[in-house]
Amino acid sequence: MTKKTTNLKLTSYNAVTDSGSLVYNYINDVSGSATGENLLLIDTFAGQANSSLVNLSASIVTINNKLIFAPATVVTTGMSTSAIISPSGLSQSDYGKRSVSITLNTSASLLGGEMGFFRVPSSLNGWILQSAAVSCAGSSTSGNPTFSVFKYANNVNPYLESTGTKMSASITVAAMAFESSASEIVSTASSIFTENKVRVKCVVSGSSVRYATATLVFQKKP
């Protein structure tokens, strides 16, 4: 009595129990050309296995091609639904920035000398001041309000300019304007460290300037 193999269901003969089988039947089962013969079953399996391997290989290539790291610009725009984010892509995108706003006055006009401070937390250790800008709600009717940005090392008096380091060129809001340009800061002194104090100070008041606010943008060094 012939048996079928487990996987391909090939017909197998036992030399003892199937010794009475005809050679005709044996040849037919082993290498016949009708559906169900061993060779056809092997051939069908070969075709399926080959197709599976081709598809599997193509899938790996597809996956590999999908491992595309988004550059910082794409992370910023958020326009890709397939690229993946690396630490570098995140840190150099807009999502890697931290803004700090320091209000210097409210409804009373600037007199000059107004200050605001920002203590650098540990999470911004080693970051750089990337841009600084000042806006106001009441623009100057005379003169150009001007502001300075200084940083101070740990636990030194942050009032004194002699103990601080100037972080950028002065920021100026032109007369009759409501905001300065958000200039890029390119300075070796732009790095900040934990517990540093950053001070924004009005050095030229202009006239009738109200609600002056400095916005400092920090980012991890590339």
Next chain:
Amino acid sequence: MGQTNYLKLKAFSTSGCITGITFYQYVNAVSGSDTGDNLFIIDKWSGNVSGSISGISTSAVRLSGSIVYATVEQTSSGSSSNTIITPSSFRDSIYGKNICIVQLNSSSSLIGGEINIVEIPTSLNGWELEEVNAFCAGSSTNGSPTFIIEKFPAGVSSLSDSYANSMLTNSIIIEQGKYDSSFSSEQPIISERYKTVTQGNKLRIKNIISGASVTYASVSLVFIKAT
């Protein structure tokens, strides 16, 4: 004699094709040792399959090796351009933290009792207070300015002391003559019980000891998503 579709194996039909085929020819076609017999073809095919599987396996290993998750340190430093940020590494990195700086006075010295209020937005619902610090630009000439942080439930009708839960078991102190609480001998301790904030909570930051001549005092609060 017929032929299979894929491997082109030699097939024998008992309905006529087998007629005239000697057993010698049959055996030779099925299992002969030349390049065209069935066993040779099957063996060759199996070699190809093994080669393909080996190639795919190599590709899969290479692919697996290219999927490297960024550590918290890498995510914080931004130093890696070929590792993948996970939600976990993002949360624990500096980018997973939110910082709130609360100012209590400016050029007028603290007199004690100055407060400022922060309301917890939806985006910080369930987050935890992780770190606090205080800073002043004009240091105290007498006494150590001290600050507390109290949490009030959402929807309370007033910020009465009876609703307040202290988020610190040790207050924030800037020692006399210093500018930063991180230089104080006694450091603030965040309450395990009340460190979690929910949407609508009000946090009241309050100066309870003014010191003398303390200007530009502010308190920094750092929040992180709870695990």
